[in-house]
Amino acid sequence: MTTENTSHGSAALLDPASVNQAASRPKEDDSFKIAQQQLENAVRLIDLDPSVHAVLRIPKREVTVNFPVKMASGETRMFTGYRVQHNDSRGPSKGGIRYHPETSIDEVRALAMWMTWKCALVNIPFGGAKGGVICDPRKLTPGETEDLTRRYTSEIYSFIGPELDIPAPDMGTNAQTMAWMMDTYSRHSGRTVPAVVTGKPISVGGSEGRNDATGLGVVITAGLAAARRGTKLDGSSVVVQGFGNVGNATVRFLAKAGAKVTAVSSVEGGVYNKRGIDVQKLLDHVNQNGTVGGFREGEPVSNQELLELPCDILIPAALQGQLNAQNADKVQAKIVVEAANGPTSPEADDILNDKGVLVVPDILANAGGVVVSYFEWVQDLQCFFWSENEVNHKLEAIMQNTFAQVIDAQRRYETTLRLAAYSVGVKRVAEATLIRGIYA
16 A cells, blocks of 8 residues: 655745744754754755745655565564655655664655755765665564565555665665565566665675775764864774664774774663773674673663763764753763764754864765765666775765865855755755756
């Protein structure tokens, strides 16, 4: 069963009273309203045409699907999934698929909007999209996960494609999930279509370097941020919240860069050692136990306590809203690098800025994943693949160039890195929208 809501601007959106509602401070747990508020802040900064603002503040298309999956027990359960395409002015929409019990349509809307600005910021020819299924993947068998993935893919089949919308992994999904999605889409299409998703295994068209791309991009931007503060990543103390794919890769690259990782956490909790954690021993522990919890070479620490530890750099790599009005004033880091999407609430942003903390925003810091997803898409379309060194070299060049552009915007507008990054991304999408024309 599928319901679709397709919209691209309306008279109600041009009503000043409607626009003014976004000016009031949204609740910290309302991701979509926060995303709209961030857009409005950028709109005021760059003096954007109100008609373009009206188009950009809501998604172009939203798809909700409800579908059955036969469980291992023989029971049939219904699941709800979403796919939101925020904007395609600059190219096909692009964004991950997350499996999480707290996934909601508003969360997916926000993530899709953030993807639009992120793709524009790093200047790749994609718009933003996001998808999700309400489920707990940890409670599903491999067979149930495959069946759920294939059924979800078949439900959104008409709305995705290499020139339409290209999914990728996100929280709760991985390369295997993408292989199932690619195979299901290909079977419906009657031919193999590797470019329909990115983040696939290399054996079916994936790119070298894709699995670690987000973490590598985070560490590259962390190094650039440290340099802005007159220091180096080598020898800096770093705390990382979250040890999924992004957190894991981030910790590994931090160790290679000579940083001292003093605390790491996963869902069940974390570990703190002010002298520095032996990263290889930690990785071995996680590989054996599936969690950071129980690692003995340090003191146990909760996810919330971890955010308030003394360190040079704090990297939130878990869920949205981890830094908020209740704990931002307790943050002791000098730099925050947002590996997660939306980890800092607007209230926390203000507090951290007042404290002099340099916050590198998510649409800049974690853009490495979508950059290499773009590389994978290009390689699939050309059937010509690059080495990992080539991929990493191209990624580093884009991240460095983008960081420099954001710094230029920060100086020009005399604002925060977040608003500077938004000004660059939103302006590029607005220009594409105006050049193409608003078809009303």
